[in-house]
Amino acid sequence: MNYLRLGQIFLSSLLAVLAGSILLSLFGIPPITGLTSLFYGGFFSEYGLNQTLQTMTPLLIMGIGLSVTFTARFWNIGGQGQYVMGSIISTWVGLSLSSVLPQSLLILVVLFSAFFAGALWSLPATLMKIYFGVNEVITTLMLNFVAVFLLDYLVVGPLQGPQSKALNAPASAPIPAKDMLGSLLPGGAIGYGLILAVFLAVIFFVLLNYTNFGYELKLMGQGYEVSSYAGVDTRKNIILAMSISGGIAGIAGMLQVFQINGVLLPQVFSDITTSYGYVAIPVALIASLNPIAIIISSLFFSGILTGAYSLELQYGIPIDIVTTLYGLVMMFTLIGMYLNLERLIKKT
Amino acid sequence: MTSLSVDLIASAILIGTIPRAMPILLAALGETLDQNAGILNLGVEGIMLMGAITAFTTEYFTENFVLAFIIAFAIGSLFSFFHAFASVSLKADQVVSGTALWFIGWGLSGVLYRFYFGNSPSPPVIQTLHHVSIPYLSNIPFIGRLIFGQDPIFYTVIMSLLFIHYFLFKTRIGLNLRTVGENPLVAKAVGVNPSLYRYLACMFGGGMAGLGGAYLVLTVVGSFFYDMTLGAGFIAVALVYFGKWKPLRVFVGSLLFGAVYVFYLTAETYFQYVPYQFIEMLPYLFTLIIILIAGTRAHSPASLGKPFHEE
Numbered sequence: 029m030n031y032l033r034l035g036q037i038f039l040s041s042l043l044a045v046l047a048g049s050i051l052l053s054l055f056g057i058p059p060i061t062g063l064t065s066l067f068y069g070g071f072f073s074e075y076g077l078n079q080t081l082q083t084m085t086p087l088l089i090m091g092i093g094l095s096v097t098f099t100a101r102f103w104n105i106g107g108q109g110q111y112v113m114g115s116i117i118s119t120w121v122g123l124s125l126s127s128v129l130p131q132s133l134l135i136l137v138v139l140f141s142a143f144f145a146g147a148l149w150s151l152p153a154t155l156m157k158i159y160f161g162v163n164e165v166i167t168t169l170m171l172n173f174v175a176v177f178l179l180d181y182l183v184v185g186p187l188q189g190p191q192s193k194a195l196n197a198p199a200s201a202p203i204p205a206k207d208m209l210g211s212l213l214p215g216g217a218i219g220y221g222l223i224l225a226v227f228l229a230v231i232f233f234v235l236l237n238y239t240n241f242g243y244e245l246k247l248m249g250q251g252y253e254v255s256s257y258a259g260v261d262t263r264k265n266i267i268l269a270m271s272i273s274g275g276i277a278g279i280a281g282m283l284q285v286f287q288i289n290g291v292l293l294p295q296v297f298s299d300i301t302t303s304y305g306y307v308a309i310p311v312a313l314i315a316s317l318n319p320i321a322i323i324i325s326s327l328f329f330s331g332i333l334t335g336a337y338s339l340e341l342q343y344g345i346p347i348d349i350v351t352t353l354y355g356l357v358m359m360f361t362l363i364g365m366y367l368n369l370e371r372l373i374k375k376t
Numbered sequence: 377m378t379s380l381s382v383d384l385i386a387s388a389i390l391i392g393t394i395p396r397a398m399p400i401l402l403a404a405l406g407e408t409l410d411q412n413a414g415i416l417n418l419g420v421e422g423i424m425l426m427g428a429i430t431a432f433t434t435e436y437f438t439e440n441f442v443l444a445f446i447i448a449f450a451i452g453s454l455f456s457f458f459h460a461f462a463s464v465s466l467k468a469d470q471v472v473s474g475t476a477l478w479f480i481g482w483g484l485s486g487v488l489y490r491f492y493f494g495n496s497p498s499p500p501v502i503q504t505l506h507h508v509s510i511p512y513l514s515n516i517p518f519i520g521r522l523i524f525g526q527d528p529i530f531y532t533v534i535m536s537l538l539f540i541h542y543f544l545f546k547t548r549i550g551l552n553l554r555t556v557g558e559n560p561l562v563a564k565a566v567g568v569n570p571s572l573y574r575y576l577a578c579m580f581g582g583g584m585a586g587l588g589g590a591y592l593v594l595t596v597v598g599s600f601f602y603d604m605t606l607g608a609g610f611i612a613v614a615l616v617y618f619g620k621w622k623p624l625r626v627f628v629g630s631l632l633f634g635a636v637y638v639f640y641l642t643a644e645t646y647f648q649y650v651p652y653q654f655i656e657m658l659p660y661l662f663t664l665i666i667i668l669i670a671g672t673r674a675h676s677p678a679s680l681g682k683p684f685h686e687e
Contacts, residue, residue, distance in 0.1 A: 051484075054491050103471050152664075162667050165418055165471065166614045173607055173660040181653035298603030300482070310479065313472055346490040348602070351483025355422070358476035359458065366466035 033365070034321070037314055040364030041328070044356040051352065055345050062339060069338025070331035076338065078217050082288050083304075083330035086111065086280040088225040090308035091326050092232045093276030095317040097269045099236060100248040104270060106153060106168025107277045108305025109175035110146035112295060114278025115285050116179055117145035119200050119292040120187060122285075126204050134207055138282055146278020147271040149175060154270040158263050172305065176295045183294045200292035209287045221287035228276070232319040245269060277305060300351045301333060310358040316365075329354065392641070397634025398533055399424070399592040403612035404619070404626045405540055406452075406584025411616055412544060413577035414557035414570075416681040417459055418474030420585045421609025422481020423452045427589025429485040432600040433492050435502050435593075445529070445590050452586020453579040455481065460578040464571050467683030478609070486602045493600075504598040505529065527595050541623040553577060557677035560684040570684050585609065607660065614663045618670040621677060629666065636662045 045063070052062035069076045090107045097104040121141045125134055153167035180198070182188075189201025212218040236242035244265055247255040252262050284304075285292055295302060311329050315321035336350040403420050410417045417423075427448035434444040455477055462473035493500055505527040544550040553573055555563040560570035592608070593600055611633065619626030640658045647655065 051487055054487070101469075105475070156664075156668055160668060163613075163617060166610055166617070166667060167664060169607065169610050170614075170660040170664050174657050177653040177657045181651050185651060297606060306479075309475060313475075344495070346487055346495075348483045348486030348490070351479055352487060353483070355476045355479030355481075355483060358479060359462070359473065362462055362468050362472050362476065363466060366462070366468040 033316065036364050037316070037361050040360040041314060041357050043364075044360035045332075045353060047360070048349065048353040048356050051349055052339075052345060055343065057339075057343050057345065062343070062345070065342060066332065066335035066339055068335070069342075070333070070335030073338075076331075076334050079337075080327065080331045080334045081217055081222060082219065083333055084326050085219060085221045085225050085287060086284050086304040087308055087311050087330050088222075088322060088326040089228060089280040089283065090277045090305060091311040091315065091322040092225075092228055092319045093273040093280075094308055094312040095236070095315070095319055095322060096232065096245065096276075097266075097273045098312055098317050099242070100245040100265065100269055102157075102248075102266055102269060103165045104150065104153075104168055104273050105165050105309065106150060106171050106274070106305070107308050108295075108303055109168070109172035110149045110274040110277035111281040111284075111305045112172075112175040112179050113149040114142035114146040114281030115292055116175075116182060116187070116281075117278070118142040118282035119203070119285050122203055122207060123201055126207055131207050135209065135286070138286065139279060142278040142282035143275035144278070146281065147275035149278075150270045150274025151267075154267055158266060173297070176297060179292075180294050183292060187292060189291075198294045202291045203286060205290075207286065208290055209283070219283075219287045221283035224279075224283070226323060229319040229323050236317075236319065241265070241268070277308075280304065300354075301337075301347055307333070307354060310354050314357060314361045392638035393631060393634040394530065395527075395596050395634075396637045397630040398530060399588040399596065400608055400612050400615060400633055401537070401588075401627060401630035402533060402591055403585040403588035403609060404615040404630060405537060405623055406581035406588070407613055407616045408581075408619065408621060408623055408626055409540065409544075409553075409577050409584070410581035411680055412557045412621055412677055413553050413574050414560065414677055414679040414682065414684070415460070415463060415574055415578045415581075416470045416474065417456060417477075417578060417581060417585075418471060418610075418613065419455065419459055419477025419481065419582075420474075420588075420612050421605055421607065422478040422485075423455050423582050423585040424481075424589035424592070424605045424609045424612075425485040425603065426451050426455060426481045427586030428593045428604060429488050429589075429600055430586075431590030432502065432593045433488070436492075436500060441505060441594055444594060445587060448586040448590035449583040450586070452589075453583040455586075456578045456582025457575075459582065460575045463683060464574045464578070467685070470681050470683075482603060485600075489600055489602065499599045499601060501599045502594070505595045529591060529595060533591075537623055537627055544623065554677070557679055560679055574684070585612070588612070611659065611663050614667045617676075618666045620670060620675070632666065633659070633662065 049059035049063050052059050070080055071077060090111060094104055094107055118138045118141060122134060122138045125137060129137065149171060153164050153171060156162040156167050157164045183198040183200055187200045189199060191201065192199040209220045211220065212223065236245065244255065244260045247258060247260055248262055248265060256262055300306060307329060311325045312322060315325040332353055333350050336347050339345045340347050403424055407417060407420055430451045431444040431448040434447050435441055459473050459477055462468040463470040544554065552563060552568045556568060556570045556573045563570050589605065592605070597604065615626050615629040615633065618629040637659055640655050643655050644652050
């Protein structure tokens with residue numbers, strides 16, 4: 029059954045990418061050439077693979093975080109905002125304490141502050157849902173916009189570095205090189221952030237599948253009323269799940285600064301290529317919310333993204349094609365899963 | 377601040393509110409129908425973008441705005457057909473399928489724009505719809521221009537608002553539709569086909585969202601920008617909650633929202649000591665506030681977002 033499900037998902041994703049590749053012919057590129065170039069650029073060229081593994085880090089971490097709330101059918105669409113808040117607070121804390129603390133201690137402090145910031149940013153939506161029954165999709169999404177505008181302000185305001193101010197560029201001061209996270213291989217391919225992400229995937233796999241908390245979340249996924257009857261404290265669990273999910277998104281934001289960018293940069297809403305909080309939604313969903321499977325789906329999604337860049341460079345195909353592909357993959361896997369399951373249920 | 381500028385802001389809000397409110401109102405009315413039938417469509421944002429790009433392209437090449445609106449409606453219905461298929465026929469998760477539509481519309485609208493208009497730094501511009509002044513009535517001071525001096529689509533929207541209200545609460549089919557949203561089993565027992573109702577409501581609602589995008593492009597902005605809705609689709613969904621699933625209340629909400637939006641457009645010039653990013657947050661903060669006010673005692677259709685199992 030499990031292998032069957034994996035096969036289904038794999039097949040649906042493949043079909044979705046094939047369907048999306050028809051769009052390439054709009055721009056005069058034969059789909060096969062385009063697809064080869066997409067996958068070569070994303071997974072098989074050295075530069076591409078490097079880039080893919082970097083992009084994968086925040087996607088994997090946020091995908092894991094989302095899987096926690098999604099398991100309880102609580103739709104946290106606010107990963108983007110929580111990620112942004114994590115990056116803001118970690119940059120601020122990191123820059124202020126850089127001269128006081130040694131690197132190892134600083135990273136720990138920064139990590140916790142980012143977790144705290146992300147968790148805190150998820151709280152309003154959680155409370156509004158629990159106490160007033162407000163749909164969480166809308167509240168978490170609105171909070172994303174607020175967070176991104178706040179970031180927009182900070183990088184040209186209080187957090188703008190002196191150099192960027194001189195250049196009139198929206199960015200914070202750079203994180204000192206001594207504080208940056210290193211990588212396992214020279215060239216920055218497998219950063220410590222990615223290792224942390226994989227480690228988290230294992231932990232959350234255990235949490236969701238072998239603990240009481242995970243079991244209760246799954247029960248809540250079947251319906252809140254039912255689980256209340258079964259004695260589950262749904263409110264407490266939602267607050268916990270959302271805090272974990274938001275906190276982890278905050279850590280992803282911190283890693284974006286301390287592992288990859290080395291500086292706090294503004295976000296563009298419309299630009300999905302940097303809006304990892306949104307990409308993490310399909311990443312978690314097509315992996316059926318299984319943290320181990322999210323390792324694969326995040327690799328797949330970041331590979332497509334990197335590959336799409338090379339498509340744009342080579343053939344002038346707009347990068348937006350990748351957003352379409354994400355949506356198609358989501359739709360196709362959804363349809364694929366429910367189609368087959370139905371048939372199976374009827375057969376047995 | 378002088379009293380002159382206060383006057384200016386006030387009149388700008390009054391005149392600008394209605395055009396700004398219309399795209400969201402159209403989308404929100406469609407979503408009201410959807411949700412009354414028990415379908416939660418979160419793809420509104422993507423559908424609006426698709427409506428915007430198709431309407432813009434049609435208008436640009438044919439200069440036929442009626443055709444542009446029709447095509448935007450059709451593309452909205454087509455998108456929602458997939459949502460209906462997933463959520464009604466397959467009983468799949470509606471949040472997931474709606475989110476998928478959002479992504480597809482978001483990306484595809486950008487791809488289509490690049491296909492038709494290339495990579496020019498300044499987007500092509502179309503003539504926005506002319507305003508029609510109804511004779512005599514539009515000469516009434518102040519209110520005249522406000523109510524009787526709008527573009528032709530405005531009147532259509534107001535009529536469809538009244539029609540949808542009448543349809544939902546005064547007709548037999550409307551009652552059936554709401555029953556499907558409350559309890560599909562009961563509806564089935566009295567001989568109504570819940571799946572058919574849900575399909576039709578979903579496709580019509582999606583078409584309305586497409587119209588919302590078209591209105592945004594054809595009468596408000598006059599041009600297409602990548603991801604130009606900036607959350608308007610989600611705000612439309614929020615308005616349905618604010619309106620407690622009643623079209624007339626949704627209308628009031630959309631006017632409030634239009635006013636906030638225009639305030640934010642004018643405030644950037646007048647409150648220069650406030651960083652503009654904080655002013656740009658306003659529509660989203662406002663949405664959070666109104667949905668909180670509404671959410672406290674909202675009663676949603678009982679089967680909203682739940683698939684209908686026949687047994």
